[in-house]
Amino acid sequence: MRRVREMLRLSRDGGLATREVARRTGVAPSTIREMFRRFEASGLSWPLPLDLTDSDLEARLYGEAGSRQGTRRRAEPDWSALNRELKRKHVTLQILWDEYIETHPDGYRYSRFCELYRSWEARLPVTMRQTHLGGDKLFVDYAGDTVPVIVNARGGETRRAHIFVAVMGGSSLSFAYASWSEKLSDWIEAHVQAFAYFGGAARLLVPDNPKVAVIKASLFDPQVNRTYAEMAAHYDTAVLPARPRRPRDKAKVEAAVRIVERWLLGRLRHRRFHSLAEVNAAIGEMLIGLNDHRLLRHVGRTRRQLFEEIDAPRLKALPSAPYVLAEWRVRRVGLDYHVDIESHFYSVPYRHARASVEVRLTSRTVEVFLRGERIAAHIRGSGDGKHTTLADHMPSSHRRYADWTIDKILREAQRLGPSVAMLCQMILEHRPHPEQGFRSCLGIVRLAKVFGEARLEAACLRALQVGARSYGSVKSILDNRLDGQPVRRGRGTEAGDDEGMTIPHPNIRGSGYYH
Structure with missing residues (x-):
């Protein structure tokens, strides 16, 4: 107010023009003209009364226009509703102010409107201050703590169940799922369960930089695990890992992990579990209370209400079948x-x-x-x-043999004789590659055209007796005319034995096997 008095003195007593007063006081001419206008409207006279204090002078000149605590209180916007609207795509503070001023023409000007909103937003937790569009990002991570599960009640053996956490960026709707490990198979399965829980897929997945998800962490070009990227493509989403050593990139899920550890694990600390199914059932019950019943401070809505309002309309539809780990x-x-x-x-x-x-x-x-x-x-x-x-x-050259099926080969061999059929069956059963068995059997069957059916039957009988199981052995018997000669018995064979008696069976090797 000292400068106001000086400007009035120069103008009233000195008779100086407005621009000269501005030059001498260092105040803009427009500001001086506004001050003179207010002085004329205030009803004060020059010289000012001696008992007029600076506070009284300020109140007379700027009380109504400059005081934020005016006698008429302006309409206050619903800041929590504005915060929710800002999470919608293409919505800005300018648009929200335009809508506000249409309803309240005497409301706050745009600059004051933004100032008041930022002041309200500063009171929110850091994770809620970050503006995430609805359905835009799904943050994922594992909780640091685990849950003990009794796998052997008699021996008291326990295993530790790891808790996967996923939180939707716009609404903070949280999901948790227990698995035996944090390996790739469990990581993928947890994502599949999360997508099913949310009923859709966000545009981006934001993990930390675990080895199971990111092969090489990088600020500019992170390398995502191929199977993880394939799973994301199946749900028409993409993976955007948090920047290394930038914890605020994933502040949303870090806060959700703390909530899970306190809200879920803290309440489950006295319960005894005997399977993963029991753990996940208990987690599901706790999630209902966390997401559907607990109001978020400063917002006045539950996570489920925010999800239905902000995230659900913008989630991508799930594919017809869930992703299968590959x-x-x-x-x-x-x-x-x-x-x-x-x-x-x-x-x-x-x-x-x-x-x-x-x-x-x-x-x-x-x-x-x-x-x-x-x-x-x-x-x-x-x-x-x-x-x-x-x-x-x-x-x-191989395909022409493929037209021959096992049944067709065995029928043809049976027509030539029981020994031919038995030998072909044993070859087909014991060859590691079907084609090799087909070729051998086809070769044996076709020997009947060269040597006759009777000789082929006798040659196959001799092959069974000596343990031969190949086309080459049968052809050698025929070429050397051994098909008509009896098989020599080993030592210890009595004269009364029937040399013509043969019991073909894959478990009976015969004396020729040991030659």
Whole structure:
């Protein structure tokens, strides 16, 4: 007010123009003109009364316009409602102020409106101050504490269950899920359960930088685990890891982890669990209280209400089937154009023999990729050492044998004689590769055209007696005319034994086996 008195003195007593008063006092001319206008409107006269204090002078000049505690209180916006609206896409403070001033034309001006909102927002916890659009981000992490689970009641053996936590950025709706470990399979399964709980997928997944999710942490180009990225693509979302050493990037989930540890684990500390299912059932009950009944301070809404209002409308729809965990293996195709996966052999097109391929394994399927292109797909078989071969993968020289089925070969062999049929059956059962068995049996059957059916039957009988199980052995017997000669008995054979008696059986080797 000292400067106000000085400006009035220069103008009234000195007769100086407004610009000269502004130059001498260092105050803008517009400010001086506004002060003179207020002085004329105040009813005061110059010189000022001697008993007029600076406080009284300020009240007379600026009391109504400058005081924030005026006699008429302006309409106060609902700041919590504005905060929720700001989480919607394309909504700004300018838009909200426009709507406010339409309803209250004598309300706060825009600058004061923003100042008051920022002041209200500063009282919120740091995790609520961060503005996350509805349905935009899902923050995920593991809680530091675990839950003991009794797996052997008699011996008292326990295992520790790890708690996965996911929280929606806009509404803070929280989810928790217990698993035995933090490995990739449990990490993926926890995400699948979280998506099912929320009923949709957020646009972005924001994990910390665990090895199970991020192969190489980087500020600019983080490398995400391939299986994790594939799971995210299945739900039409993307992975955006938090920046290394930037804890506020994931402050939302860090706060949720603390809430889970206090709200859930603290209340479950006296309960005894005997399975993961019991733990998850108890967690589900606690989540109802946390999300559906507990009001958020400063907001006056539950997490569930905020979720239905902010996040749910913008979540992406879930795919028709949940993601199935897939593992990737690098393998080399064998010379027989088959890939060995856990002691079972799967075919690929024969032209890719000896190529290095990537194999994608699920619980039911096997897919083979070469330079990103899928070249084969099979139903997963058991590790029994057998082969799964598609006819389209075989070269033409092999394909003509594929028309012969086991039943067809055995019928043809039975027509030629019981010994031929028995020998072919034993070959088919004991060869590791079906094609090898087909070729041997086809070769034996076709020997009838060269040597006749009778000689072939006799040669197969002799092969059974001596333990021979190949096309080459039968052909050698025929070439050397051994099919008409009796098999020599070993020492200890009595004269009364019937040399013609043969009991063909895969468990009976015969004396020739030991020669």
